[in-house]
Amino acid sequence: MARRESIQSGPGSQALIVDLIRSAGPISRTELTQATGLTQPSVSNIVRRLIETGLVRETGRAASQGGKPRTLLEINASAKYGVGVQLGFESITLVATDVRGGVVGRQLVNGAGSATPDEVTARLASLYRDFVVAVGLPAASVAGLAVVAPGPISHAGGVLLAPPTLSQWDDFPLKQALQSALDVPVIVDNDAAAAAIGEFWSRQVSRTESFACVYMGTGIGAGIVLDGALYRGSSSNAGELGHISIDAQGVPCHCGNRGCLERYAAPEAVVLAALEERDALVSLELGFEPESLGRDFDQLSRAAVSGHETALRLIQRSADQIASATVTLANLLDIDRIVLAGPGMAVAGSLYTRAIRGRLDRSFFARRAHSIAVDLSANPRDTAAIGAASLVLQGTIAPGHGPAFG
Amino acid sequence: MARRESIQSGPGSQALIVDLIRSAGPISRTELTQATGLTQPSVSNIVRRLIETGLVRETGRAASQGGKPRTLLEINASAKYGVGVQLGFESITLVATDVRGGVVGRQLVNGAGSATPDEVTARLASLYRDFVVAVGLPAASVAGLAVVAPGPISHAGGVLLAPPTLSQWDDFPLKQALQSALDVPVIVDNDAAAAAIGEFWSRQVSRTESFACVYMGTGIGAGIVLDGALYRGSSSNAGELGHISIDAQGVPCHCGNRGCLERYAAPEAVVLAALEERDALVSLELGFEPESLGRDFDQLSRAAVSGHETALRLIQRSADQIASATVTLANLLDIDRIVLAGPGMAVAGSLYTRAIRGRLDRSFFARRAHSIAVDLSANPRDTAAIGAASLVLQGTIAPGHGPAFG
Numbered sequence: 001m002a003r004r005e006s007i008q009s010g011p012g013s014q015a016l017i018v019d020l021i022r023s024a025g026p027i028s029r030t031e032l033t034q035a036t037g038l039t040q041p042s043v044s045n046i047v048r049r050l051i052e053t054g055l056v057r058e059t060g061r062a063a064s065q066g067g068k069p070r071t072l073l074e075i076n077a078s079a080k081y082g083v084g085v086q087l088g089f090e091s092i093t094l095v096a097t098d099v100r101g102g103v104v105g106r107q108l109v110n111g112a113g114s115a116t117p118d119e120v121t122a123r124l125a126s127l128y129r130d131f132v133v134a135v136g137l138p139a140a141s142v143a144g145l146a147v148v149a150p151g152p153i154s155h156a157g158g159v160l161l162a163p164p165t166l167s168q169w170d171d172f173p174l175k176q177a178l179q180s181a182l183d184v185p186v187i188v189d190n191d192a193a194a195a196a197i198g199e200f201w202s203r204q205v206s207r208t209e210s211f212a213c214v215y216m217g218t219g220i221g222a223g224i225v226l227d228g229a230l231y232r233g234s235s236s237n238a239g240e241l242g243h244i245s246i247d248a249q250g251v252p253c254h255c256g257n258r259g260c261l262e263r264y265a266a267p268e269a270v271v272l273a274a275l276e277e278r279d280a281l282v283s284l285e286l287g288f289e290p291e292s293l294g295r296d297f298d299q300l301s302r303a304a305v306s307g308h309e310t311a312l313r314l315i316q317r318s319a320d321q322i323a324s325a326t327v328t329l330a331n332l333l334d335i336d337r338i339v340l341a342g343p344g345m346a347v348a349g350s351l352y353t354r355a356i357r358g359r360l361d362r363s364f365f366a367r368r369a370h371s372i373a374v375d376l377s378a379n380p381r382d383t384a385a386i387g388a389a390s391l392v393l394q395g396t397i398a399p400g401h402g403p404a405f406g
Numbered sequence: 407m408a409r410r411e412s413i414q415s416g417p418g419s420q421a422l423i424v425d426l427i428r429s430a431g432p433i434s435r436t437e438l439t440q441a442t443g444l445t446q447p448s449v450s451n452i453v454r455r456l457i458e459t460g461l462v463r464e465t466g467r468a469a470s471q472g473g474k475p476r477t478l479l480e481i482n483a484s485a486k487y488g489v490g491v492q493l494g495f496e497s498i499t500l501v502a503t504d505v506r507g508g509v510v511g512r513q514l515v516n517g518a519g520s521a522t523p524d525e526v527t528a529r530l531a532s533l534y535r536d537f538v539v540a541v542g543l544p545a546a547s548v549a550g551l552a553v554v555a556p557g558p559i560s561h562a563g564g565v566l567l568a569p570p571t572l573s574q575w576d577d578f579p580l581k582q583a584l585q586s587a588l589d590v591p592v593i594v595d596n597d598a599a600a601a602a603i604g605e606f607w608s609r610q611v612s613r614t615e616s617f618a619c620v621y622m623g624t625g626i627g628a629g630i631v632l633d634g635a636l637y638r639g640s641s642s643n644a645g646e647l648g649h650i651s652i653d654a655q656g657v658p659c660h661c662g663n664r665g666c667l668e669r670y671a672a673p674e675a676v677v678l679a680a681l682e683e684r685d686a687l688v689s690l691e692l693g694f695e696p697e698s699l700g701r702d703f704d705q706l707s708r709a710a711v712s713g714h715e716t717a718l719r720l721i722q723r724s725a726d727q728i729a730s731a732t733v734t735l736a737n738l739l740d741i742d743r744i745v746l747a748g749p750g751m752a753v754a755g756s757l758y759t760r761a762i763r764g765r766l767d768r769s770f771f772a773r774r775a776h777s778i779a780v781d782l783s784a785n786p787r788d789t790a791a792i793g794a795a796s797l798v799l800q801g802t803i804a805p806g807h808g809p810a811f812g
Contacts, residue, residue: 222738224738226632231632233740234616234740234742234772234775236775238740239738239740240772241737241738243737244734244738245652246654247654248652248653256768257733257769324651324654328650331663332644334638334640334641334643362662364662365643366643367662369643370641
């Protein structure tokens with residue numbers, strides 16, 4: 001079954017109204033009716049439910065052209081909070097956002113490393129409890145927790161399926177384990193998909209634009225938003241940009257494919273290539289350890305941006321390879337906009353942006369019909385965790401519409 | 407703007423009801439209400455409109471459990487006909503279908519070759535007139551004409567944008583020219599997209615399945631159907647499978663990209679490779695002329711299927727390359743089903759099917775979450791023309807929902 005959340009379905013209408021109040025509020029019921037095309041009774045019913053749950057509140061009145069003045073509606077940003085957790089080998093980021101998507105708390109701690117899933121789950125549970133208290137969120141207003149990690153995942157089951165850098169997590173029932181430990185709703189999702197939702201919300205991208213978020217963390221993925229809804233694919237594993245082949249005769253990948261983008265362009269591959277030229281990079285003091293991968297890549301990125309010849313060549317090659325894969329994505333989906341995000345884009349994002357823009361200008365198949373906007377995320381490191389928190393809130397705003405809580 | 411036809415919108419509901427009557431009819435209004443989730447008044451209104459236009463008719467009554475017997479509805483297959491034309495360099499195929507998708511007429515003639523667009527337009531107009539008369543379609547019941555060709559196209563403008571094998575057609579206003587000549591509604595669309603719609607209709611694929619049609623004509627393309635609707639992309643140029651790179655260092659392509667699948671795996675590339683081994687293929691009597699490309703490829707395909715060593719190696723390489731690109735498509739879209747179609751699949755389709763199945767089983771990223779069904783079209787040569795005729799009828803059944811007539 002293709003899982004794709006439609007805006008026209010019942011819960012979708014509620015989400016649409018919340019979106020409108022959030023982006024265009026304070027706004028009247030009449031304006032909502034005009035903007036959505038829904039019937040007046042539908043809008044009134046949905047607004048009544050939203051006021052009952054506290055997500056929306058009435059705020060004063062606007063003068064009307066004749067007739068009685070209209071009551072205006074606004075989002076009650078502090079009615080609910082979502083907590084998003086980005087689970088990585090090297091680091092774990094926790095973020096809390098309010099209903100408007102504003103970040104109200106953030107914490108960065110050491111990653112899962114080689115600890116067992118049971119150990120990490122216990123740590124996540126304790127981190128979550130402490131974080132909620134430290135940020136000062138009333139327990140009743142926390143809608144839940146979303147943990148995002150590199151794919152593949154079983155979205156429905158809340159299970160990570162052999163994530164590349166967290167291999168001992170294979171089939172571990174993370175969602176169930178965290179739910180039991182915390183007694184709050186838990187979502188497990190893909191980091192790139194969460195980042196796409198985060199960017200979509202925070203940028204207020206038009207619902208009529210098709211949009212992809214190219215995400216570089218440990219691996220490389222893409223979140224795809226079509227007509228204002230996350231496109232998940234049949235098993236919630238769409239957008240595996242890191243596992244498209246850029247060389248049919250290339251190196252075999254753990255995923256079963258050959259010549260995967262990730263094996264050449266992701267931080268680990270770039271740092272391994274740097275290891276072979278370490279003499280030219282001695283000034284950078286790279287660690288070349290699994291624990292220093294992110295720092296090493298940041299160092300190389302910084303040197304590249306400052307014009308260090310060897311570092312620039314290595315980062316530029318990664319950027320060119322991702323650009324080539326992005327042309328593939330664009331030629332298959334014919335999209336309007338690409339946003340680059342993820343920790344891997346945090347330092348040298350400008351080089352990646354330029355490489356991808358240039359390649360699309362030269363090689364995108366439908367470039368004569370339209371151009372594709374390429375932007376860098378305003379917050380590349382945290383966008384997946386922020387998106388995760390948004391996923392939690394989406395589930396609250398439109399139950400059954402966003403990702404299912406189980 | 408992402409053009410994607412939603413089934414929940416107004417005209418979409420009408421299309422949904424037509425689909426249900428077509429696939430599950432004779433069927434009562436009550437059953438339609440239950441199956442669609444639409445309100446009873448909506449269903450009654452839509453059915454009334456469909457009866458008025460003659461697309462649907464009442465046919466007897468079914469006994470009801472208590473209460474008055476229910477009137478049953480069925481499609482009036484001969485209410486409307488659509489004409490689909492596949493425009494190619496070597497051949498032009500005309501097909502007429504009724505509302506049920508049944509083929510009521512077919513004609514195969516010489517292709518556009520190197521004639522000017524004006525000449526070909528005049529020929530198409532005359533072919534269309536003669537065809538409608540020869541098949542015996544009453545003028546009033548012909549809903550219109552759809553011409554499909556390899557992309558890129560401007561769907562809204564009805565213009566072919568520099569199609570690779572019809573390069574002098576660049577920017578020629580085909581839709582407008584044919585409409586003026588014939589005074590019937592004209593659609594211009596991509597052949598792979600039309601084939602996907604044709605396969606989707608004729609196979610009665612579930613609306614919840616995501617589905618791609620991998621199409622090999624002169625080039626290679628893919629039509630993508632998500633949630634029961636053709637996914638067109640921002641400029642109706644989604645699914646350009648032939649222009650995804652399978653070798654970043656590969657040959658430059660006219661499209662601006664490098665190492666495009668088409669340059670290695672499409673019929674022309676395979677026949678060019680055969681030319682280099684002509685001594686081993688002398689028994690096949692290949693023509694090696696632009697006009698004989700399709701026949702040469704069919705000959706090679708036939709020899710490959712019969713086990714001719716050199717031919718098999720050439721066709722197998724093409725199949726393996728398309729399989730590799732299909733893994734890319736699957737990893738980005740996480741789809742449920744792939745159907746192979748197009749003249750290039752007509753003879754050696756079984757070899758392509760096997761190669762793609764095998765690669766997906768080994769290399770599809772989410773294969774542990776679900777498998778992907780791979781089928782060969784029942785009618786690989788005509789499926790784009792049949793799909794084109796379906797596009798015409800879709801526009802009639804749900805105005806504003808299917809491709810717009812202008």
